[in-house]
Amino acid sequence: MAQIEADSGLRCGLRPCGIVVPFASAAERDSYPTAPWGERLDRTDLEREIPGLGPSWQAGLLFRQDGQIDNRRRLMRALERACAELGVRFQEGSEVEELLSCGGELRGVRYRDAEGGRQEITTATAVLCCGAWSAQLLPELPIVPVKGQMLSLQGPSNALQRVIFGPGTYLVPRQDGLLVVGATSEPEAGFSEGLTPAGQRQLQTGLAALLPEARHWPPMERWWGFRPCTPDQGPLLGEGPIHGLWLACGHHRNGVLLAAITADWISRHLSGQAHQAGEQAQELWRAFRWDRFRPVEAGPGGRSRLG
Numbered sequence: 001m002a003q004i005e006a007d008s009g010l011r012c013g014l015r016p017c018g019i020v021v022p023f024a025s026a027a028e029r030d031s032y033p034t035a036p037w038g039e040r041l042d043r044t045d046l047e048r049e050i051p052g053l054g055p056s057w058q059a060g061l062l063f064r065q066d067g068q069i070d071n072r073r074r075l076m077r078a079l080e081r082a083c084a085e086l087g088v089r090f091q092e093g094s095e096v097e098e099l100l101s102c103g104g105e106l107r108g109v110r111y112r113d114a115e116g117g118r119q120e121i122t123t124a125t126a127v128l129c130c131g132a133w134s135a136q137l138l139p140e141l142p143i144v145p146v147k148g149q150m151l152s153l154q155g156p157s158n159a160l161q162r163v164i165f166g167p168g169t170y171l172v173p174r175q176d177g178l179l180v181v182g183a184t185s186e187p188e189a190g191f192s193e194g195l196t197p198a199g200q201r202q203l204q205t206g207l208a209a210l211l212p213e214a215r216h217w218p219p220m221e222r223w224w225g226f227r228p229c230t231p232d233q234g235p236l237l238g239e240g241p242i243h244g245l246w247l248a249c250g251h252h253r254n255g256v257l258l259a260a261i262t263a264d265w266i267s268r269h270l271s272g273q274a275h276q277a278g279e280q281a282q283e284l285w286r287a288f289r290w291d292r293f294r295p296v297e298a299g300p301g302g303r304s305r306l307g
């Protein structure tokens with residue numbers, strides 16, 4: 001993040017503000033999978049951390065080490081500027097239509113430019129990072145879209161200091177008082193665009209349970225997106241079924257969180273420095289192979305199974 005800020009001269013909007021996870025009971029809190037990494041809170045602590053928290057939350061966990069980043073308004077602007085400063089060329093509005101390969105080796109890509117002209121790039125190396133659309137170019141990839149709707153409201157600045165990560169709804173307070181309310185999870189929606197009343201109602205219900213006073217804050221923006229989801233919700237990283245075509249996709253609901261480490265890993269491999277990462281990193285890398293879900297070949301008399 002510091003590097004992006006230095007290269008771009010712009011702030012990324014990173015706020016190490018801590019995340020509070022509220023629970024209806026202490027028992028629920030104590031069985032939360034990452035409870036050992038959080039500070040335990042009772043109702044009094046919760047009221048101190050989140051003034052105005054709804055009455056149904058009796059216990060909580062505070063993860064001071066976590067935070068938030070203003071990805072839509074700041075990070076992407078800073079990243080784009082930093083890349084441009086370093087000589088990266090963007091081709092806005094172009095769409096890759098086909099991967100060109102021969103004998104399992106990447107040869108290039110065919111794409112349509114912003115004016116509709118058909119173009120080709122000859123290359124033996126490329127990175128496929130088309131998010132939820134990745135399987136449209138490479139149907140072997142087990143990636144499906146999971147639609148998510150969001151909403152933002154304008155609150156008083158500093159009304160809320162911490163992110164609240166409730167069950168099904170989370171609230172992210174930006175420094176200027178904008179409160180981001182997320183998010184629905186709609187695998188059945190496929191690539192259907194647009195907001196839905198049911199989705200927006202779900203966000204309002206979650207908001208009312210977490211921070212009742214925020215129901216009256218004026219709505220600012222509503223939007224939706226498609227998370228790229230794999231069968232185990234983990235990303236696909238590394239070389240794919242075509243030699244020379246690297247995969248950096250399928251990050252589901254953690255693509256912003258995992259962007260830096262993904263870029264670091266992929267660039268190390270592409271620049272031949274992967275061996276410096278150590279055996280542990282190599283093992284982690286193998287865990288995200290694209291073909292980890294395929295049935296294992298059945299041996300004599302054996303049964304195939306899903307990995």
Ligand SMILES: Cc1cc2nc3c(=O)[nH]c(=O)nc-3n(C[C@H](O)[C@H](O)[C@H](O)COP(=O)(O)OP(=O)(O)OC[C@H]3O[C@@H](n4cnc5c(N)ncnc54)[C@H](O)[C@@H]3O)c2cc1C
Pocket residue numbers: 094095096097129130131132133134137147148149150182183184224225226227228248249250251252253254255256257258
């Ligand atoms: C509502 C919602 C809330 C989320 N909240 C969080 C969060 O709190 N934290 C977090 O870490 N993540 C979050 N995510 C997930 C995160 O947004 C994704 O994991 C991340 O965007 C994936 O990044 P990506 O670059 O792989 O794909 P994308 O960001 O989807 O980018 C893919 C790009 O490829 C382009 N593209 C597709 N096909 C082609 C083609 N054929 N040719 C050229 N370009 C193409 C698309 O237009 C798009 O610009 C959220 C997602 C949603 C929808």
